[in-house]
Amino acid sequence: MSLPGADRREVQGPSPVSGGGNGVAVASDLNRLAIVASNQSTSQRLRLNPNKDHKPDSYEDLQLDFSPSIFSSLERYLPPTMLALPRDDKVKFMKDILLKYLPHGERNRVQKHREYRQKIISNYQPLHREIYTMHPQTFFVPSFLKAINDNSEESFRSIMSEPSPGVFTFEMIQPRFCELLLSEVENFEKWVNEAKFRIMRPNTMNKYGAVLDDFGLETMLDKLMEGYIRPISKVFFQEVGGSTLDSHHGFVVEYGKDRDVDLGFHVDDSEVTLNVCLGKQFSGGELFFRGTRCDKHVNTGSQSELLAHV
Template sequence: MPVDGSVDRRRDAPANLGNGNGVVLPIHSARRLRLNPNTEHKPDSYDDVQLEFSPLLFSSLERYLPPTMLNMSRDAKVQYMREILMKYSPEGERNRVHRHREYKQKIISNYQPLHRELYSMHATNFFVPSFLRAINDNSESFRSVVSEPAPGIFIFEMLQPRFCELLLSEVENFEKWVCQTKFRIMQPNTMNKYGAVLDDFGLETMLDKLMNDFICPLSKVFFSEVGGSTLDSHHGFVVEYGINRDIDLGFHVDDAEVTLNVCLGKQFSGGELFFRGVRCDRHVNSETQPEEILDYCHVPGRAVLHRGRHRHGARATTGGNRINLILWCRSSVFRELKKYQKDFSSWCGECQRKKKERLELSVSATKLELLKRDEEPLPKLFLSNFLEI
């Protein structure tokens, strides 16, 4: 999608356009998408539609449709949005999505869940009362249950012990099934070898609700400048550290706009998170400033919420086993707009520092110029006039 939110069409395009398959598209295909989302519009659900892309992506994109399209049938909207997504999604990526869908379907068709209550969102059974009350107030009252030990890092009690136990048990059951069936599963991410992708064995819908209903209210307030107001997809997984598991995790940034990291347990020592400042792609390897340093010790049930671009890592787990739930929350809108930006001083610490340096140099140069003018001799004409007076 271009930065101005428009569909790439010629001004003199005919009223009805073919999509290459003999299907005539409506006149609305030639109209521009909204630059900003219609936040008052409640989009349709696309969960029951077999599509090449995430149903959540269609629901998110619907808020950008031209006003005249919002009351059209869901099929018409799907056709219009699918054309846009197909235009900007390479064939290789579409094939990858198709293969991954088949992979997930094969798992879900054969794996028998142990705790089915985990697969639907039951907020009162999942979250501690203080967190639930704060979110349900639908205001910034959740600041009362959130601490910010360093800029952009928010910590709060979130998950009930019982939920942590059930999720750990479900993951262990899934891993047992994988071992018994010799089913080859994907790693959680490119850095962790041990753990499981929760979306792949049926927890995707629950995690969608977790992001939309409980993370988005926080991210809209704390991370709006990095797409926190337009989160539309996620990658949910658990990572495992300790004996016969990953030991530590190197210095990195996440493939996410907003990251939720919650320790599930078990008994462990070490494994502290260390944070070293937020950076854009250009400055990801730049020096850390003293005020950006933070070390954090995990506590089961306690969540850490931060920008995906907040550089961090995990120290060695020196004893026991530590398992964490990670939810990478993403915004396709922010990622598209970011392609056309050069200055990220609204959130990149190094961009901010360089901008401040430029401003200070400019102010200093201006002061020096003014001082030079003050030191210059007064013009002769001005002096003669002054003496005559």
């Protein structure tokens, strides 16, 4: 995991995670949401502080313009008079607020991306449906699950090393899950090629890879973030909203011959980044973390002499 704004370099795929298997990167853009409605009557204004005792509804079964976890988070800010209303009424109220504060161009982008994603999900047939639902016992190694269940800084540090301030490494994913996820990604890419379907790449820097959320894994990754990343970020990244992470951007990228061979110096657009090594046999894969943002940390081209193994 990396502190938001940490400058880093990736070369020929992420470095292996001990016991976790294999070489591709999964990253999460995890953002904090705090919106206050100013044009509503007093009884319909959002709360200034969240109602932490309120258990919000689940919105994962709905087709929404925004991540379901955003609605669950925003529900805690609803005025007391609205908390007992039917879920559909709360959705409409929250959606109106979110759309009001979204620029017109962004609304169009969100709508087009929703249509794009729905077209994929309607036509793509998953190969390993078991990875589309969170199964902690088969996804995670026992040491990681124990640390999460104990839920303390001491338990987290017991499985971690900190090679650089704000950068933590630890065993997390079962090798079998890595194999299934890689197989699913390969199956998706095969479908893309056969269907001649043009997909959006994970970011502006990588030419090879896929966005996991776009072919059905969004709900599972939401569970991953909420139940297994947020407890850790709450402890180690509190100062940047680690306890209120409520959205993500999950993707894989590919490195190798006839693929991307490196990733230049850059700053992640996230509060917290989780890199998971999924690759098969490979060499290289070093990561270089230069620190949090400052005048010296700007985008550069690739320079092999800057590499350091993490």
